[in-house]
Amino acid sequence: MAGKQFLCGVCGQPEKMCRCVKYCALCHGDYGVRLTEDGQFYCTDCREACDYKTQDA
Numbered sequence: 001m002a003g004k005q006f007l008c009g010v011c012g013q014p015e016k017m018c019r020c021v022k023y024c025a026l027c028h029g030d031y032g033v034r035l036t037e038d039g040q041f042y043c044t045d046c047r048e049a050c051d052y053k054t055q056d057a
């Protein structure tokens with residue numbers, strides 16, 4: 001199964017191609033920020049707290 005590609009909500013590019021300034025949509029931190037399915041970026045803590053998955057998780 002080729003899962004659906006997660007795309008940055010700002011530039012529409014996959015995470016690898018995205019050159020946007022990345023910070024967590026919840027706390028605005030920048031530690032371990034990754035793209036999730038909703039097109040937003042979240043830090044490690046917020047992803048764990050909200051159970052958001054990254055593309056490769």
Ligand SMILES: [Zn+2]
Pocket residue numbers: 008009010011012013018019020
């Ligand atoms: Zn982007």
Ligand SMILES: [Zn+2]
Pocket residue numbers: 024025026027028029042043044045046047
């Ligand atoms: Zn956060």
